[in-house]
Amino acid sequence: MDRTAFSGVLAALKLHAGTQAPQDLRVAFALDPSRFDRFSLRLDDMLVDWSKTAVDARAMDLLAGLARAAGLEARRDAMFAGEPINSTEGRAVLHVALRAPEGASFSVAGQDVMGEVHAVLARMADFANRIRSGEAKGVTGRPITDVINIGIGGSDLGPVMATAALAPFHDGPRVHFVSNIDGAHIADVLKPLDPAATLVVIASKTFTTVETMTNAQTARRWIEGALGPDAVGAHFCAVSTALDKVSDFGIASDRVFGFWDWVGGRYSLWSAIGLPIMLAIGPARFRAFLDGAHALDEHFRTAPLLENLPVVLGLLGFWHRVAMGYPARAVIPYDQRLARLPAYLQQLDMESNGKSATIDGQPVPTPTGPLVWGEPGTNGQHAFFQLLHQGSDVIPVEFIAAALGHEPDLRHQHELLLANCLAQSEALMKGRTLEEASTQMLAKGMAREEVDRIAPHRVFSGNRPSITILHRQLDPFALGRLIALYEHRVFVEAQLFGINAFDQWGVELGKELATGLLPVVEGKRDAAGSDASTAGLVDYLRGFA
Ligand code: F6P
Numbered sequence: 001m002d003r004t005a006f007s008g009v010l011a012a013l014k015l016h017a018g019t020q021a022p023q024d025l026r027v028a029f030a031l032d033p034s035r036f037d038r039f040s041l042r043l044d045d046m047l048v049d050w051s052k053t054a055v056d057a058r059a060m061d062l063l064a065g066l067a068r069a070a071g072l073e074a075r076r077d078a079m080f081a082g083e084p085i086n087s088t089e090g091r092a093v094l095h096v097a098l099r100a101p102e103g104a105s106f107s108v109a110g111q112d113v114m115g116e117v118h119a120v121l122a123r124m125a126d127f128a129n130r131i132r133s134g135e136a137k138g139v140t141g142r143p144i145t146d147v148i149n150i151g152i153g154g155s156d157l158g159p160v161m162a163t164a165a166l167a168p169f170h171d172g173p174r175v176h177f178v179s180n181i182d183g184a185h186i187a188d189v190l191k192p193l194d195p196a197a198t199l200v201v202i203a204s205k206t207f208t209t210v211e212t213m214t215n216a217q218t219a220r221r222w223i224e225g226a227l228g229p230d231a232v233g234a235h236f237c238a239v240s241t242a243l244d245k246v247s248d249f250g251i252a253s254d255r256v257f258g259f260w261d262w263v264g265g266r267y268s269l270w271s272a273i274g275l276p277i278m279l280a281i282g283p284a285r286f287r288a289f290l291d292g293a294h295a296l297d298e299h300f301r302t303a304p305l306l307e308n309l310p311v312v313l314g315l316l317g318f319w320h321r322v323a324m325g326y327p328a329r330a331v332i333p334y335d336q337r338l339a340r341l342p343a344y345l346q347q348l349d350m351e352s353n354g355k356s357a358t359i360d361g362q363p364v365p366t367p368t369g370p371l372v373w374g375e376p377g378t379n380g381q382h383a384f385f386q387l388l389h390q391g392s393d394v395i396p397v398e399f400i401a402a403a404l405g406h407e408p409d410l411r412h413q414h415e416l417l418l419a420n421c422l423a424q425s426e427a428l429m430k431g432r433t434l435e436e437a438s439t440q441m442l443a444k445g446m447a448r449e450e451v452d453r454i455a456p457h458r459v460f461s462g463n464r465p466s467i468t469i470l471h472r473q474l475d476p477f478a479l480g481r482l483i484a485l486y487e488h489r490v491f492v493e494a495q496l497f498g499i500n501a502f503d504q505w506g507v508e509l510g511k512e513l514a515t516g517l518l519p520v521v522e523g524k525r526d527a528a529g530s531d532a533s534t535a536g537l538v539d540y541l542r543g544f545a
Contacts, residue, residue, distance in 0.1 A: 001359075001498050006069040010322070010366070013062040017323040022054045025429045025463050041309055043299055045472040046481060048309050050316055052429050053396065053465040054324070063315035064305045070495045072311070079491070080301055082108040082262070086502035087359055092262040093502050095487070096297045098270035099290035099480065108262050116260070124257055124275055125283035127237070131199060132172040132282065139231040140196045144173050148189060149276040150219060151203030152179040152211045155239070157347050158269025158483075159203070159276045161340035162289070165479050168337075168406040169281045173199070177276075178219075181211040186218050195226035195235070202238045203273055205265050207245035210511075216249070239272040264502050266347045267487060285476045292480025300488045310485050314492025316467060320396045321370050322496075327395075328371035330388065332380055334401040334421035335474055341400070342374035345486055352490045352501035359500050368497045369490075374398075378420045389427065389460050397466040399425055400482070404473040421468070431462015 022028035029035050029051075039051035039060075055063075067073075078085050082092045097106035097113050106113050130136035134143035149159055156179040163175050176193070178186045200219045204212040223235045237255035238246045241263075246256050257272035269277070270290060278286040300310050320326045331342045353369025375383065377399070388395055401421045405414035437458040441451045469485075471478045494501035519525040520538050523545055527535035 001070045001495075003498075006066060006498075007365075009062055009065040009069055013059065013066065013319075013323050016059055016062060017054075017319070021056050021059045025052055025054060025465070026431075028054070028056070029429075041307060041312065043309055043481075044295070046309075046478070046485075047468075047470045048312065049468045049470075050312065052425055053316055053319070053467060054463075055316070055319060059319065059323075060306055060312075060315070063319060066318070066496060067305055067311065067315065067492070070498065072305075072492060072495045075495050076301065076491070080106075082106055082113075085500075086264070087500055088503045088505070089261075091502070093264065093267075094260075094262045095264065095267035095270055096294075098259075098263065099293040099297065099484070101291070101294060108260075113260070113262075120257055120259065120272055121283075124272055124278055125286075127255070127257075128172070128275070128278045128283055128286075131279060137234070138196045138198070139227050139234040142194075142197045144199045145197040146193050147173050147175045147199045147201060147276055147279050148178055148193070148219065149175065149201045149203055150178045150186075150212055150215045151201075151239075151273070152209060153347060153351075154265025154268050155203040155205060155209075155212065155273055157266075157340070157344045159274060161338075161344040162269060162274070162277045162479060162483075163280050164340055165335075165337045165474060166277070166281050166285070166289075166476055169285050169476060172280050172282060175276045175280045178215050179211065181214060183218070186215050190219070190222055195223050195231075198223075198235060199279075200236050201275055202236065202246075202249070202251070203240075203275070204238075205241050205259070205263075205268065205273075207238075207240045207242040207249075210514075237275075239275055265504075266351055269483070281476065289476035289480040292477035292482075293484035294480075295477075296481045296484035296488065300484075310488030311492050313467070313485065313489040314496065317370070317489065317493045318496045320465065321368075321493075322366045324394070325367070326370065327367075327393065328373065330380075330395050330397045331372060331374035332377045332397055332399055332424075333374070334377040334399060334417050336376050337474060338400065339376050342372070344483075345374075346372050348486060349490050351504045351507070353494050353497060353499065354506060355497070355499040358498040360498075364497055364499060366497060368499060369493065377424065378417065381420065381424065385424065388464070394464055396464075397425070397428060399466060399468045400470075401468070402471055402474045402478070406473070425466040425468055427460065427462075428464040428466050429462060431460035431464070432458065434459050 036049065036051045039055065040047060040049040075085065079093050080096060082094050084090050084092050086093050092108045094106055094108060094113065097117055100106060100114065102118060104114055131144050137143055156177055160177045176189045178189050202212065202216045220232060223231050232250050233252055236251050238251045239257045240246050241259055241261055243256060243258055257275060259268065259271035263271050270293060274286060300308060305311050320329065331345055333341050349369055349372045355368055356364055358364050388397060399421050401418055434455055437455045438451050441455065491501055520527050521541060523542055527538045
């Protein structure tokens with residue numbers, strides 16, 4: 001990053017944001033009938049509309065200037081070239097290789113990785129086919145009807161989100177997910193299942209994560225208790241980079257699917273971590289999912305900055321966070337099957353960009369990643385949209401919707417869904433003045449005095465920004481493309497912040513302290529050394545032990 005050039009452009013951007021950029025979206029639309037055409041882009045059937053954000057052509061140019069000063073294109077090329085851009089862990093970052101087709105070439109430290117990538121995919125496909133067809137059976141000879149994926153963070157959120165998203169394409173065993181160390185999670189998942197017809201996938205990059213290892217032991221006891229100690233081989237498989245640790249668990253090597261240290265946990269659903277998705281939808285559709293991501297990779301790699309969707313989204317993210325000072329962004333899929341997308345994006349975005357040190361170890365001079373949150377629409381409308389419309393903070397919203405649902409008989413419901421999606425972005429922008437609120441109430445016959453009392457509560461400031469992402473239909477290709485869009489957007493924002501998006505040291509301290517506190521909670525050691533609050537809380541809990 002050229003800090004001096006970056007600071008100069010950033011100062012110009014902030015000045016522009018506060019003075020010349022559209023101060024009111026309603027006026028911007030009134031003045032420029034071509035605003036939608038100028039501030040929206042299509043990639044095949046996907047449309048991204050950011051005309052309801054307060055940018056103009058000059059703001060976009062300044063943002064592109066920032067990207068150049070940040071060395072975005074060189075950093076992107078370094079990522080695709082397999083250079084160790086994850087500098088604090090000394091690792092390459094090559095999730096793009098995982099979705100590349102046959103014939104593509106990606107190398108890490110001079111070694112082409114594509115042979116291994118496709119070999120693992122082929123082994124996964126073979127295994128998935130054998131489970132799905134019933135050829136690979138449980139120890140009693142029963143076919144596998146249910147799969148439990150045990151993993152957490154990147155070894156859970158991607159598969160759980162994608163599996164739910166692709167429900168119309170499920171034609172394999174039912175897939176369940178256990179992540180939380182809270183025994184309630186695995187207890188509730190195991191309860192209705194028959195061990196004789198269940199396959200457990202242990203998914204952990206490191207194969208040391210306490211939640212996953214503890215739940216794996218619980219599942220093992222469940223299988224062994226019902227089917228005997230020899231059942232583990234037929235009822236378990238594993239996905240990990242730590243092959244030695246997997247073999248210690250007793251899983252045969254033909255049921256272990258590896259990946260590599262150049263795949264970050266939150267970028268790993270394209271690797272063997274995607275096995276539960278493949279089990280649910282089959283290898284061909286899983287390939288379509290990878291192809292969708294690859295199409296976006298090619299777009300990101302080759303399109304000019306301001307015609308490049310993840311770049312534009314990243315620039316807008318920076319605009320909102322740094323130029324406008326908005327602390328959060330909401331992601332609202334108008335798609336019930338994307339219910340877990342906000343949670344998935346929370347890890348992707350907040351674990352990547354929730355940092356305070358630059359790549360060089362200096363304090364980041366700007367705010368970094370925003371709080372990312374959301375729920376599907378229309379449900380959110382009946383919950384937290386009140387705050388989005390009338391709260392004291394402006395929170396940019398990202399709406400996601402598909403033109404077509406998967407329920408032709410329920411077309412009317414899909415149209416209602418879409419009308420609501422469009423109405424919310426319109427309402428956020430348009431708002432309602434005091435005069436409009438009063439006129440509306442008077443027209444309904446309300447007394448003047450009552451109108452004056454209530455009207456201020458019915459005012460919407462409006463001028464609240466949103467971005468809308470539309471696609472034809474949520475299928476495997478479209479989902480892969482959408483996730484890759486967000487992955488690269490997070491990368492773009494990280495370059496503008498000047499941070500390493502690919503480490504996650506911030507999760508370590510809590511893990512270390514939990515290890516130290518376990519014997520205290522168990523009553524094996526007193527709370528000496530803990531602060532008074534922690535000691536008091538332990539005392540309370542021990543009172544019930
Ligand atoms: O605690 C954070 C984290 O390290 C994530 O980055 C990762 O996705 C998750 O834990 C799970 O790690 P693993 O796959 O090694 O079990």
